[in-house]
Amino acid sequence: MLPQPYFLSLHHQFHLDANLPALAPLDEANAELISNAAGVLMPKYFSPARHRQVAGLAGRYFPDLTARYSYRGKAQQIRLFEEHRVPHPRTMIFEHPQAAKRLYESEGRAMNFPYVLKGNSGGGGSNVFCIPDQEIFKDRIELLPADEPVLIQERINHGGMDLRVVLMGRIVRSYFRVGGGDFYNNVSKGARIEADLFPEKQQQGQAMALDLARAAGIDLAGFDILFPVDGDPLFLEVNFLFGRKGLGGLKGYREMFRQAVQDWMDRVRRGFE
Numbered sequence: 001m002l003p004q005p006y007f008l009s010l011h012h013q014f015h016l017d018a019n020l021p022a023l024a025p026l027d028e029a030n031a032e033l034i035s036n037a038a039g040v041l042m043p044k045y046f047s048p049a050r051h052r053q054v055a056g057l058a059g060r061y062f063p064d065l066t067a068r069y070s071y072r073g074k075a076q077q078i079r080l081f082e083e084h085r086v087p088h089p090r091t092m093i094f095e096h097p098q099a100a101k102r103l104y105e106s107e108g109r110a111m112n113f114p115y116v117l118k119g120n121s122g123g124g125g126s127n128v129f130c131i132p133d134q135e136i137f138k139d140r141i142e143l144l145p146a147d148e149p150v151l152i153q154e155r156i157n158h159g160g161m162d163l164r165v166v167l168m169g170r171i172v173r174s175y176f177r178v179g180g181g182d183f184y185n186n187v188s189k190g191a192r193i194e195a196d197l198f199p200e201k202q203q204q205g206q207a208m209a210l211d212l213a214r215a216a217g218i219d220l221a222g223f224d225i226l227f228p229v230d231g232d233p234l235f236l237e238v239n240f241l242f243g244r245k246g247l248g249g250l251k252g253y254r255e256m257f258r259q260a261v262q263d264w265m266d267r268v269r270r271g272f273e
Contacts, residue, residue, distance in 0.1 A: 005038030007265055010054070013254070014041055014261060022046065026053060034058050039268045041261060062169060062264045063220035068240040071216075073120040075149040077238050084215050086208070088235045089116075089226070090154045097141050100150045104137065111152055118151040119144040123241065125186035130155065158226040161194075162236060163202060164246055165209040165223040168260035172210065174202045175246045193246045201227055208233060220260075 006017035010024075022043035024030055034040055040058040042051070048069040055061060071080045081088040092111065094100040117140055119127030129140040131152075144150055161178040175195040177187055187193060209223040212235070222242030226234045244253040 005269070006036075007039050007041065007268075008033060008037040009041040010043045011041045012043065014258075016041060023050070026057070031057055039265060060268055062261065064217055065220075065240075067216050067218045068221075071238065073149065074118055074151055074237065075120050078151070080216060080238065081235055084212055086212055086235050087232060089156050092152045094150045094152070096148065097144045097146060097150050100152060101138075101141055104134070111154060114155050116151075116153040116155050117141065117144075118153060120148040120150070121145070123239065124243070156226050156234060157229045159229055161191075161197075161227075163205040163225040163227065163233075164242070165202075165205050165225060166242065166247060166256070167209055167213050167219065167221055167223065168256055169219050169264050171256055171260045171263065172206050173247060173256060174206050176202075177246070187243055187245050195246070198227075201233075204233060208235070212238075 002017055008018045008020065009016040010020055010022045012022065018033060018037065020030060020033065022045075026034075034054060034057040037058065038060065040054065040061040042054070042061055042063055042065060046054070046065060051065050051069065055064075055066070067080075071077050075093045078088065078091050078093060090111070094103070114130055114132045117129045117131050117137065121127065127144055129136070129143075131137045131140065141150070161176050163174060163176055165172065165174045175193050176197045177191040178194050178197070179191045205223075205225040205227075208225060212223070213219065213221070218238070220240070222239040224236040224239065226236050228234065244250055247253045247256055
């Protein structure tokens, strides 16, 4: 006999009052189990169609993956920033690499050197290049997937660091990633993590991330924020899948997620009191 109210988990690492495999058939019994639950814990990954099916049955669920599927890729993240009118680097988006090549070969540069060339997909600094001149552009553009959008973005002088703000429900952590003097600030490329650096900037960045998250319905993501040397902070990217080293590795990530799940369940329970 299940307690009332009860929580249902579709996440294989978190067991709650009732549990189902993420891809269990949505037959009448399982659909009833989902729809009658006080809350449903979603798995780490669903297909967009599966997420819509389960979300349609569940009254309350966490995390909400809708934004993750709506803003897939760096090009769609620019659309997110534009829709919510948040500050971000000036960016041009091309349908594919050849479109960017044609513009730059026929009309010349549309953005001053140096700028940043980005593929639509890839994490950890992959498919992201600093472009100091036309020859480097011609070389790097050939490295990007031929059938994906391409971004050309102004390069921001940010002092060799950026702020990662991780949001899980109402639990927030942040840290600066400080590069080794080259273009990249990615931990996978050798950047160091500074959790105590510039606390006022961290508070500012957290507030920016929380405001955007509330507006866009995001409750699980890593936000990258730049602090220009001579300007106001800018959103750079939103990572729905992100590294764990700055959170203390896998153990730290799981503990933060556990806290977020517990906080979500407590808030749902209060609604039944």
